Each structure stands twice: as structure tokens, then as C-alpha cells.
Amino acid sequence: MITAGCDLGSLTAKAVILKDREIIAKEIMGVSARPEQSALTIMELVCGAAGINLENIDQLVATGYGRKHIPFVNSVESEIVCHARGAIYQAPGTRTVIDIGGQDAKAIKIDDKGEVIRYVYNDKCASGTGRFLEIIAEALDVPLEELGDLSQESTATLTISNQCVVFAETEIISLINEGREVPDIISALHRAFANRAASLARGIGVEEEVLMTGGVAKNQGMFSALAGALGIDLKAVSDPQINGALGAALIAEDNLTGKSKR
Amino acid sequence: MITAGIDVGSLTSKAVIMKDGKILSSIILKSKPRPWESADLAINGVLEKTGLSMKDINCCVGTGYGRDKIPFIHQARSEIACHAKGARWLMPSARTVIDIGGQDCKVMKLDEKGEMVKFITNDKCASGTGRFLEVMAKAMGVELSELGELSARSKNPVTLASACTVWAQADVIQHLNEMIPIEDIAAGINNAMASRVATLVSSIGIEKEVCMTGGVAKNSGVVSSLEKTLGIRIKKIRRDDPQLAGAIGAANYAETLLNGGKI
Numbered sequence: 001m002i003t004a005g006c007d008l009g010s011l012t013a014k015a016v017i018l019k020d021r022e023i024i025a026k027e028i029m030g031v032s033a034r035p036e037q038s039a040l041t042i043m044e045l046v047c048g049a050a051g052i053n054l055e056n057i058d059q060l061v062a063t064g065y066g067r068k069h070i071p072f073v074n075s076v077e078s079e080i081v082c083h084a085r086g087a088i089y090q091a092p093g094t095r096t097v098i099d100i101g102g103q104d105a106k107a108i109k110i111d112d113k114g115e116v117i118r119y120v121y122n123d124k125c126a127s128g129t130g131r132f133l134e135i136i137a138e139a140l141d142v143p144l145e146e147l148g149d150l151s152q153e154s155t156a157t158l159t160i161s162n163q164c165v166v167f168a169e170t171e172i173i174s175l176i177n178e179g180r181e182v183p184d185i186i187s188a189l190h191r192a193f194a195n196r197a198a199s200l201a202r203g204i205g206v207e208e209e210v211l212m213t214g215g216v217a218k219n220q221g222m223f224s225a226l227a228g229a230l231g232i233d234l235k236a237v238s239d240p241q242i243n244g245a246l247g248a249a250l251i252a253e254d255n256l257t258g259k260s261k262r
Numbered sequence: 263m264i265t266a267g268i269d270v271g272s273l274t275s276k277a278v279i280m281k282d283g284k285i286l287s288s289i290i291l292k293s294k295p296r297p298w299e300s301a302d303l304a305i306n307g308v309l310e311k312t313g314l315s316m317k318d319i320n321c322c323v324g325t326g327y328g329r330d331k332i333p334f335i336h337q338a339r340s341e342i343a344c345h346a347k348g349a350r351w352l353m354p355s356a357r358t359v360i361d362i363g364g365q366d367c368k369v370m371k372l373d374e375k376g377e378m379v380k381f382i383t384n385d386k387c388a389s390g391t392g393r394f395l396e397v398m399a400k401a402m403g404v405e406l407s408e409l410g411e412l413s414a415r416s417k418n419p420v421t422l423a424s425a426c427t428v429w430a431q432a433d434v435i436q437h438l439n440e441m442i443p444i445e446d447i448a449a450g451i452n453n454a455m456a457s458r459v460a461t462l463v464s465s466i467g468i469e470k471e472v473c474m475t476g477g478v479a480k481n482s483g484v485v486s487s488l489e490k491t492l493g494i495r496i497k498k499i500r501r502d503d504p505q506l507a508g509a510i511g512a513a514n515y516a517e518t519l520l521n522g523g524k525i
Contacts, residue, residue, distance in 0.1 A: 163386060163387075164388050164427075
């Protein structure tokens, strides 16, 4: 049985193909302005990687920001439910998922079956979302993917006092003008960002084990800053960015096998 | 008796010279990165207009963001205190003062003697501050001062999806790409700004008369949108430039100091 999940986010599209509950292909790409086109492209990519055609997929479930704009799916599912489902598959001990996406941040409490107990969500304020790092990377003129590595070279502890992205950007510019080192600035930003994410998560009560997912989890500096802010041993998975798509693919399989309660 | 008030803000610096409670001259200029440079420029500029020199000033009080870094002042006073005092001078009947500065927003309640009874401020989030308008004007490629006029011509204001400056900016760019008339985008921006400020104002409670100070008070679009959102009339300050409120308040404090009063 072949099922697939497609997670159309604000910045990236992710797709996963499962064969009998095992991942046989996964892909991530940047999205274009048209969600429908992005969905088609990512599905062609992932099918190519799996060596199958779109018609070979028995069931496709979509999730993410652009999920309602994809014409060829069997059903859609909320990001919260997909992330919960993906997390329990990837790391069965997970009870709290902290997912930081391109334009939002979520904290989800789940039970041992991956059912959602409670969740909290921020998409109102850019601070504490992936957009924060994007803007900062631009202001510092370093590629987004390099922030994590650069922060590891930090030798001095600085503090960023502003939470607002707009004000933090100004603060960074004055730190640069004062002659501060870029790695120290990035490290301070990671801590500021992590505090924001941690306070969001505390809103639902953090229960271990805690798994960090979403593209931001790939940034090692952010990952350790969040672990530090929560004061816990944060869990990682090999590919945190595909967690939502994976959850969607698992739900697709549930739909077929009749396990779904929906 | 000649006093001076200087207000070094995040975006603009203001200075006034007062003689026996009347304004002799004033200046508003763009702030420099270093507060003391802004202060020097402002005081020299305002003195030049009057033909006076530094030694003619009996007392000078500083306020604003950079007040602790001004070398030549006799005393520094908080922005809240100076704005309340300056608003009282500009409009004695004011009981609620809404001051929107370059990087913050303050709402102050005054009693009939002009004493401040309550205040609330937002300097944590760029939304609802002058910075919000600055970012939007830049995204639109128009001057900050044009936003009010532009929005007055709007027939169908857009609705911005979020109060957050970052998200609203993305929204504005999308509206521009969709060829939506620039007036309608400008009106949407002013409405978003007003609704954010209204939340702050409502939390402290409104009492008449209501006036607005700070640079944003000169944006007619924000003022009328705020009037609509709050369902009140905002009395227009006519005695002098509302952006000078902080500097005027500082000069008033300087006079109190000279008269032997404690501030």
C-alpha cells in the first residue's frame, strides 16, 4: 500500500511517500506564489525519487497553510494533527512537540497514541517564527542555513533586549556598528528566539519528552538554545522539516485501513 | 527668563526656546546615530533662529530616548512627564493625550490641573508606533508624510491581515503586486495603525478632551481612522506643532526649575 503526505507551508513544500508505513521518498522545496503549482511540482519530485507515478499513490493527504488549494488530494488534515502523528511515529516517547515553521510556531501536547491533547499557536507576531531568523540573516548578510554553524563560533555573551523583529533588527545594526562579532550576535538572537518559543510552549505545560520539529530545528544553534531555555534534554529527529508531511502520509494510511476515527 | 527644552527621539530631535512661557523658536530634525550629536545640532539650530547664544539660556531640560547622553542640559526628565506637560501647554483642556512617536506609543490621562493620573505605553512591539508607518511607506515607495493625504482619497481601503509589522509589510507588497490602488493600501495601513493604537487607548479609558501629539498626529488618515475606531472626536492642536510636545514640556520644566520649584 502506497500513501503520501504533502505539507504546503508558507515558505517550503514538503512531501513524503510511504510504502507499508516505511518512508520510501521525501522531498523539500521552496514554494512559488501559486500553491497549486507548488503542490504539483513537489509531488512530481517525490514520485520521481520513489520511482513511481502519481497514479500509484493509493491515498494522498495534504496539510499546511496552502492545503485547501491542492486539487488532487483525497483529503486535508490540520497541521496540528499531522505534526502530532508524525512526531509519535518518529519518536514514540514524545509528549510535547514544538514546531517552528516559516511563519508560525506551535506547541502541541500529545498522548502515547499521538492524539492531540492541547495546543497553542502563534501566527500573529513574526517574533518566534522562522521569519525572525530569515530577517536577521538578511540584516547580517549571512545565508539562513549558516546561522547555526556561525553561532557555534561565539565567544562572548551578548543580550538582545527586543522581542519585536523590527526593533531587534535595529538593535542588531547598532551591535554591528559597535564592532560586535557576528557569531556573538547570532548566538544572542538564538537565545532571544528560544525564550520566546519556550514561553509559548510553557503556555500548555511542557511534558517530556519534547521533540523539536520544523525547518528551524535544523539550526543547531537554535536547537541547543531552546534546550537551554526549557532546561530539558530536547529530542531531535533526523529530518524535522518533513514531520508534518509524514504525519499526513500516516493519516492517509489510516484512512485506507479504516483506523481513522474521522 | 529664557528656557530651552530638547527632546532627542529615536527618529527626530526637537528643540524649543521659550521666553516667559511663549515659544521664540523651534526646530525638528532627523536624529543622528549619536544622541549628543543630535542634541548639539538641535540646540545650535534653534539658537541660530533667535540670534541668541547658549549663555542666554537660563535653564535647559532634556528628554527623550537619548536624554541621558546630552552634555549641556541642567536636568533630564522622563518622556512621559514632558509629553504630559507639553500637551497641557498645547491644549489646556486635554484629559487624554495620545502620543505616537517614532518607536513607541504612549497614552496619558491628565486631571484638571494637568497632573498625570495614569499612563500606558507600548515600546515592545513596532506595530502601533511611527516605525510601523515608516516601514509601510518604504515598502510603498512613498514619503511618510504622504500617507495621510493618500488615504484621504481612498474609496475601498484594504484590510491588512495582521497587526504585526512584518506580516503587514508582506501584505502591503502583495497588494501592490495585485495593482490595488495605492490610496486604498495607504488607507488600509492607517486603519491598521489606528486599530492597534485604539486597543492601547481603550485599556486606559478615554476622557474628553482627547488630543494627539507626536509626529503621527500630523497624519490626518491615522487621526480620522482613530476617531472612527474609538467613536470620539480628537481635538486638533493648533497652538503649535504637536510633534514639539516633549520639547515644550521640557522647556516648561526648565521654567519651573528657575522659579525654584522641584520637578
